[in-house]
Amino acid sequence: MAGEEDVQNPAALTEEQAGRMLAEMNEVIRAGxxxxQLRAEMIKxxxxxGWTQEKIARLTxxxxxxxxxxxAKYRSADPLPPMRLSLDQHDTPWLEGRLWGLAEEISENFHDTARCTRHVNAIARGRKRFTPRHxxxxxxxxxxxxxxxxxxMPGSYRDAYDEISRALDVPSPAPSTATAPASVRRALAHRLQRDRLRAAE
Structure with missing residues:
Protein backbone atom coordinates (compact mmCIF):
# COMPACT_ATOMS: atom_id res chain seq x y z
CA MET A 1 0.00 0.00 0.00
CA ALA A 2 1.11 3.58 -0.63
CA GLY A 3 1.27 4.48 3.05
CA GLU A 4 3.31 1.39 3.88
CA GLU A 5 5.68 2.07 0.98
CA ASP A 6 6.33 5.59 2.30
CA VAL A 7 7.23 4.23 5.71
CA GLN A 8 9.51 1.55 4.32
CA ASN A 9 11.20 3.70 1.67
CA PRO A 10 14.22 5.44 3.27
CA ALA A 11 14.18 8.02 0.46
CA ALA A 12 10.60 9.10 1.19
CA LEU A 13 9.96 12.51 2.73
CA THR A 14 8.61 12.12 6.24
CA GLU A 15 5.84 14.23 7.70
CA GLU A 16 8.31 15.61 10.24
CA GLN A 17 10.73 16.70 7.52
CA ALA A 18 7.97 18.31 5.49
CA GLY A 19 6.70 20.05 8.61
CA ARG A 20 10.11 21.54 9.33
CA MET A 21 10.52 22.71 5.73
CA LEU A 22 7.11 24.36 5.63
CA ALA A 23 7.61 25.94 9.05
CA GLU A 24 10.85 27.52 7.81
CA MET A 25 9.08 28.77 4.68
CA ASN A 26 6.30 30.26 6.80
CA GLU A 27 8.88 32.08 8.92
CA VAL A 28 10.40 33.66 5.83
CA ILE A 29 6.96 34.62 4.51
CA ARG A 30 5.96 36.19 7.83
CA ALA A 31 9.24 38.06 8.03
CA GLY A 32 8.70 39.31 4.47
CA GLN A 37 4.67 46.72 6.51
CA LEU A 38 7.76 48.26 8.08
CA ARG A 39 8.82 49.67 4.71
CA ALA A 40 5.39 51.27 4.31
CA GLU A 41 5.71 52.88 7.74
CA MET A 42 9.22 54.08 6.89
CA ILE A 43 7.93 55.70 3.72
CA LYS A 44 5.46 57.62 5.89
CA GLY A 50 10.10 66.07 3.18
CA TRP A 51 11.87 63.53 0.99
CA THR A 52 10.91 63.50 -2.69
CA GLN A 53 9.04 60.63 -4.30
CA GLU A 54 11.92 60.08 -6.68
CA LYS A 55 14.39 59.64 -3.84
CA ILE A 56 12.05 57.35 -1.90
CA ALA A 57 11.41 55.21 -4.99
CA ARG A 58 15.14 54.88 -5.64
CA LEU A 59 16.02 53.96 -2.06
CA THR A 60 13.14 51.52 -1.61
CA ALA A 72 -0.72 60.55 -1.64
CA LYS A 73 -2.33 58.51 1.13
CA TYR A 74 0.05 59.80 3.77
CA ARG A 75 -0.14 63.41 2.65
CA SER A 76 -3.92 63.33 2.96
CA ALA A 77 -3.58 62.37 6.62
CA ASP A 78 -2.43 64.56 9.47
CA PRO A 79 1.33 65.10 9.12
CA LEU A 80 3.58 63.56 11.74
CA PRO A 81 5.64 65.92 13.87
CA PRO A 82 9.36 65.92 13.06
CA MET A 83 11.10 62.84 14.43
CA ARG A 84 14.21 63.15 16.58
CA LEU A 85 17.07 61.03 15.34
CA SER A 86 19.31 61.34 18.38
CA LEU A 87 20.46 58.09 19.98
CA ASP A 88 19.79 59.62 23.39
CA GLN A 89 16.12 58.64 23.62
CA HIS A 90 14.65 56.43 26.29
CA ASP A 91 11.39 54.92 25.10
CA THR A 92 11.47 51.13 25.14
CA PRO A 93 11.25 50.44 21.37
CA TRP A 94 14.13 52.85 20.75
CA LEU A 95 16.29 51.15 23.37
CA GLU A 96 15.38 47.72 22.00
CA GLY A 97 16.46 48.86 18.55
CA ARG A 98 19.79 50.04 19.92
CA LEU A 99 20.27 46.71 21.69
CA TRP A 100 19.48 44.88 18.45
CA GLY A 101 21.96 47.03 16.52
CA LEU A 102 24.70 46.32 19.06
CA ALA A 103 23.95 42.60 18.92
CA GLU A 104 24.12 42.54 15.11
CA GLU A 105 27.43 44.36 15.14
CA ILE A 106 28.91 41.88 17.62
CA SER A 107 27.47 38.94 15.70
CA GLU A 108 29.04 40.12 12.44
CA ASN A 109 32.44 40.83 13.97
CA PHE A 110 32.64 37.66 16.08
CA HIS A 111 30.31 35.43 14.09
CA ASP A 112 31.88 32.06 14.84
CA THR A 113 31.96 32.57 18.60
CA ALA A 114 29.36 35.24 19.38
CA ARG A 115 26.74 33.91 21.78
CA CYS A 116 24.12 36.31 20.43
CA THR A 117 24.32 35.17 16.78
CA ARG A 118 21.47 32.67 16.93
CA HIS A 119 19.23 35.21 18.62
CA VAL A 120 20.09 37.86 16.03
CA ASN A 121 19.31 35.42 13.22
CA ALA A 122 16.01 34.53 14.86
CA ILE A 123 15.04 38.22 14.97
CA ALA A 124 15.88 38.57 11.28
CA ARG A 125 13.68 35.57 10.44
CA GLY A 126 10.80 36.77 12.57
CA ARG A 127 11.17 33.88 15.01
CA LYS A 128 11.83 36.11 18.01
CA ARG A 129 9.90 39.22 18.95
CA PHE A 130 10.86 42.04 21.23
CA THR A 131 9.01 40.66 24.21
CA PRO A 132 10.38 41.37 27.70
CA ARG A 133 11.57 37.76 27.97
CA HIS A 134 13.38 37.84 24.63
CA MET A 153 36.24 44.40 21.32
CA PRO A 154 36.22 48.20 21.04
CA GLY A 155 35.34 49.96 24.26
CA SER A 156 32.44 51.64 22.48
CA TYR A 157 30.57 48.31 22.52
CA ARG A 158 30.66 48.09 26.32
CA ASP A 159 29.82 51.78 26.64
CA ALA A 160 26.79 51.39 24.38
CA TYR A 161 25.58 48.31 26.23
CA ASP A 162 25.93 49.95 29.64
CA GLU A 163 24.01 53.02 28.46
CA ILE A 164 21.21 50.96 26.91
CA SER A 165 21.02 48.60 29.87
CA ARG A 166 20.77 51.40 32.43
CA ALA A 167 17.99 53.05 30.46
CA LEU A 168 16.06 49.77 30.19
CA ASP A 169 16.43 49.13 33.92
CA VAL A 170 15.38 52.64 34.93
CA PRO A 171 12.66 53.87 32.55
CA SER A 172 12.53 57.58 31.90
CA PRO A 173 10.02 59.36 34.17
CA ALA A 174 8.97 61.59 31.28
CA PRO A 175 6.16 60.16 29.15
CA SER A 176 7.13 59.14 25.65
CA THR A 177 6.21 61.59 22.91
CA ALA A 178 7.04 59.16 20.11
CA THR A 179 4.53 59.19 17.27
CA ALA A 180 6.02 56.60 14.92
CA PRO A 181 5.14 52.91 15.37
CA ALA A 182 7.38 50.87 17.64
CA SER A 183 8.71 48.82 14.71
CA VAL A 184 9.85 51.98 12.92
CA ARG A 185 11.56 53.35 16.01
CA ARG A 186 13.35 50.04 16.57
CA ALA A 187 14.54 49.99 12.96
CA LEU A 188 15.80 53.58 13.09
CA ALA A 189 17.58 53.10 16.42
CA HIS A 190 19.07 49.84 15.15
CA ARG A 191 20.55 51.59 12.10
CA LEU A 192 21.79 54.63 14.02
CA GLN A 193 23.40 52.48 16.70
CA ARG A 194 25.30 50.41 14.15
CA ASP A 195 26.49 53.54 12.36
CA ARG A 196 27.62 55.07 15.65
CA LEU A 197 29.60 51.95 16.59
CA ARG A 198 31.30 51.82 13.21
CA ALA A 199 32.20 55.49 13.36
CA ALA A 200 33.78 54.96 16.78
CA GLU A 201 36.09 52.15 15.62
Whole structure:
Protein backbone atom coordinates (compact mmCIF):
# COMPACT_ATOMS: atom_id res chain seq x y z
CA MET A 1 0.00 0.00 0.00
CA ALA A 2 1.11 3.58 -0.63
CA GLY A 3 1.27 4.48 3.05
CA GLU A 4 3.31 1.39 3.88
CA GLU A 5 5.68 2.07 0.98
CA ASP A 6 6.33 5.59 2.30
CA VAL A 7 7.23 4.23 5.71
CA GLN A 8 9.51 1.55 4.32
CA ASN A 9 11.20 3.70 1.67
CA PRO A 10 14.22 5.44 3.27
CA ALA A 11 14.18 8.02 0.46
CA ALA A 12 10.60 9.10 1.19
CA LEU A 13 9.96 12.51 2.73
CA THR A 14 8.61 12.12 6.24
CA GLU A 15 5.84 14.23 7.70
CA GLU A 16 8.31 15.61 10.24
CA GLN A 17 10.73 16.70 7.52
CA ALA A 18 7.97 18.31 5.49
CA GLY A 19 6.70 20.05 8.61
CA ARG A 20 10.11 21.54 9.33
CA MET A 21 10.52 22.71 5.73
CA LEU A 22 7.11 24.36 5.63
CA ALA A 23 7.61 25.94 9.05
CA GLU A 24 10.85 27.52 7.81
CA MET A 25 9.08 28.77 4.68
CA ASN A 26 6.30 30.26 6.80
CA GLU A 27 8.88 32.08 8.92
CA VAL A 28 10.40 33.66 5.83
CA ILE A 29 6.96 34.62 4.51
CA ARG A 30 5.96 36.19 7.83
CA ALA A 31 9.24 38.06 8.03
CA GLY A 32 8.70 39.31 4.47
CA UNK A 33 5.20 40.55 5.27
CA UNK A 34 6.46 42.33 8.36
CA UNK A 35 9.26 43.93 6.35
CA UNK A 36 6.77 45.18 3.76
CA GLN A 37 4.67 46.72 6.51
CA LEU A 38 7.76 48.26 8.08
CA ARG A 39 8.82 49.67 4.71
CA ALA A 40 5.39 51.27 4.31
CA GLU A 41 5.71 52.88 7.74
CA MET A 42 9.22 54.08 6.89
CA ILE A 43 7.93 55.70 3.72
CA LYS A 44 5.46 57.62 5.89
CA UNK A 45 8.36 58.84 8.04
CA UNK A 46 10.38 59.87 4.98
CA UNK A 47 7.40 61.75 3.57
CA UNK A 48 7.16 63.59 6.88
CA UNK A 49 10.84 64.50 6.56
CA GLY A 50 10.10 66.07 3.18
CA TRP A 51 11.87 63.53 0.99
CA THR A 52 10.91 63.50 -2.69
CA GLN A 53 9.04 60.63 -4.30
CA GLU A 54 11.92 60.08 -6.68
CA LYS A 55 14.39 59.64 -3.84
CA ILE A 56 12.05 57.35 -1.90
CA ALA A 57 11.41 55.21 -4.99
CA ARG A 58 15.14 54.88 -5.64
CA LEU A 59 16.02 53.96 -2.06
CA THR A 60 13.14 51.52 -1.61
CA UNK A 61 13.58 49.98 -5.08
CA UNK A 62 9.89 50.58 -5.73
CA UNK A 63 8.20 51.90 -8.84
CA UNK A 64 7.34 55.58 -8.95
CA UNK A 65 3.56 54.89 -9.23
CA UNK A 66 3.67 52.62 -6.17
CA UNK A 67 5.45 55.27 -4.14
CA UNK A 68 3.13 58.00 -5.43
CA UNK A 69 0.12 56.01 -4.25
CA UNK A 70 1.51 55.67 -0.74
CA UNK A 71 2.71 59.27 -0.61
CA ALA A 72 -0.72 60.55 -1.64
CA LYS A 73 -2.33 58.51 1.13
CA TYR A 74 0.05 59.80 3.77
CA ARG A 75 -0.14 63.41 2.65
CA SER A 76 -3.92 63.33 2.96
CA ALA A 77 -3.58 62.37 6.62
CA ASP A 78 -2.43 64.56 9.47
CA PRO A 79 1.33 65.10 9.12
CA LEU A 80 3.58 63.56 11.74
CA PRO A 81 5.64 65.92 13.87
CA PRO A 82 9.36 65.92 13.06
CA MET A 83 11.10 62.84 14.43
CA ARG A 84 14.21 63.15 16.58
CA LEU A 85 17.07 61.03 15.34
CA SER A 86 19.31 61.34 18.38
CA LEU A 87 20.46 58.09 19.98
CA ASP A 88 19.79 59.62 23.39
CA GLN A 89 16.12 58.64 23.62
CA HIS A 90 14.65 56.43 26.29
CA ASP A 91 11.39 54.92 25.10
CA THR A 92 11.47 51.13 25.14
CA PRO A 93 11.25 50.44 21.37
CA TRP A 94 14.13 52.85 20.75
CA LEU A 95 16.29 51.15 23.37
CA GLU A 96 15.38 47.72 22.00
CA GLY A 97 16.46 48.86 18.55
CA ARG A 98 19.79 50.04 19.92
CA LEU A 99 20.27 46.71 21.69
CA TRP A 100 19.48 44.88 18.45
CA GLY A 101 21.96 47.03 16.52
CA LEU A 102 24.70 46.32 19.06
CA ALA A 103 23.95 42.60 18.92
CA GLU A 104 24.12 42.54 15.11
CA GLU A 105 27.43 44.36 15.14
CA ILE A 106 28.91 41.88 17.62
CA SER A 107 27.47 38.94 15.70
CA GLU A 108 29.04 40.12 12.44
CA ASN A 109 32.44 40.83 13.97
CA PHE A 110 32.64 37.66 16.08
CA HIS A 111 30.31 35.43 14.09
CA ASP A 112 31.88 32.06 14.84
CA THR A 113 31.96 32.57 18.60
CA ALA A 114 29.36 35.24 19.38
CA ARG A 115 26.74 33.91 21.78
CA CYS A 116 24.12 36.31 20.43
CA THR A 117 24.32 35.17 16.78
CA ARG A 118 21.47 32.67 16.93
CA HIS A 119 19.23 35.21 18.62
CA VAL A 120 20.09 37.86 16.03
CA ASN A 121 19.31 35.42 13.22
CA ALA A 122 16.01 34.53 14.86
CA ILE A 123 15.04 38.22 14.97
CA ALA A 124 15.88 38.57 11.28
CA ARG A 125 13.68 35.57 10.44
CA GLY A 126 10.80 36.77 12.57
CA ARG A 127 11.17 33.88 15.01
CA LYS A 128 11.83 36.11 18.01
CA ARG A 129 9.90 39.22 18.95
CA PHE A 130 10.86 42.04 21.23
CA THR A 131 9.01 40.66 24.21
CA PRO A 132 10.38 41.37 27.70
CA ARG A 133 11.57 37.76 27.97
CA HIS A 134 13.38 37.84 24.63
CA UNK A 135 14.93 41.22 25.38
CA UNK A 136 16.23 39.88 28.71
CA UNK A 137 17.60 36.85 26.89
CA UNK A 138 19.39 39.05 24.36
CA UNK A 139 20.85 41.17 27.14
CA UNK A 140 22.20 38.08 28.89
CA UNK A 141 23.82 36.85 25.66
CA UNK A 142 25.36 40.25 25.03
CA UNK A 143 26.80 40.32 28.53
CA UNK A 144 28.43 36.96 27.83
CA UNK A 145 29.84 38.22 24.52
CA UNK A 146 31.16 41.41 26.08
CA UNK A 147 33.02 39.33 28.64
CA UNK A 148 34.15 36.63 26.21
CA UNK A 149 35.53 39.05 23.60
CA UNK A 150 36.59 41.83 25.95
CA UNK A 151 40.21 41.81 24.77
CA UNK A 152 39.29 42.17 21.08
CA MET A 153 36.24 44.40 21.32
CA PRO A 154 36.22 48.20 21.04
CA GLY A 155 35.34 49.96 24.26
CA SER A 156 32.44 51.64 22.48
CA TYR A 157 30.57 48.31 22.52
CA ARG A 158 30.66 48.09 26.32
CA ASP A 159 29.82 51.78 26.64
CA ALA A 160 26.79 51.39 24.38
CA TYR A 161 25.58 48.31 26.23
CA ASP A 162 25.93 49.95 29.64
CA GLU A 163 24.01 53.02 28.46
CA ILE A 164 21.21 50.96 26.91
CA SER A 165 21.02 48.60 29.87
CA ARG A 166 20.77 51.40 32.43
CA ALA A 167 17.99 53.05 30.46
CA LEU A 168 16.06 49.77 30.19
CA ASP A 169 16.43 49.13 33.92
CA VAL A 170 15.38 52.64 34.93
CA PRO A 171 12.66 53.87 32.55
CA SER A 172 12.53 57.58 31.90
CA PRO A 173 10.02 59.36 34.17
CA ALA A 174 8.97 61.59 31.28
CA PRO A 175 6.16 60.16 29.15
CA SER A 176 7.13 59.14 25.65
CA THR A 177 6.21 61.59 22.91
CA ALA A 178 7.04 59.16 20.11
CA THR A 179 4.53 59.19 17.27
CA ALA A 180 6.02 56.60 14.92
CA PRO A 181 5.14 52.91 15.37
CA ALA A 182 7.38 50.87 17.64
CA SER A 183 8.71 48.82 14.71
CA VAL A 184 9.85 51.98 12.92
CA ARG A 185 11.56 53.35 16.01
CA ARG A 186 13.35 50.04 16.57
CA ALA A 187 14.54 49.99 12.96
CA LEU A 188 15.80 53.58 13.09
CA ALA A 189 17.58 53.10 16.42
CA HIS A 190 19.07 49.84 15.15
CA ARG A 191 20.55 51.59 12.10
CA LEU A 192 21.79 54.63 14.02
CA GLN A 193 23.40 52.48 16.70
CA ARG A 194 25.30 50.41 14.15
CA ASP A 195 26.49 53.54 12.36
CA ARG A 196 27.62 55.07 15.65
CA LEU A 197 29.60 51.95 16.59
CA ARG A 198 31.30 51.82 13.21
CA ALA A 199 32.20 55.49 13.36
CA ALA A 200 33.78 54.96 16.78
CA GLU A 201 36.09 52.15 15.62
Missing amino acids: EEMR VLVGL DMSQPAVSKQV VDELRRLLEEDLLLHRAD
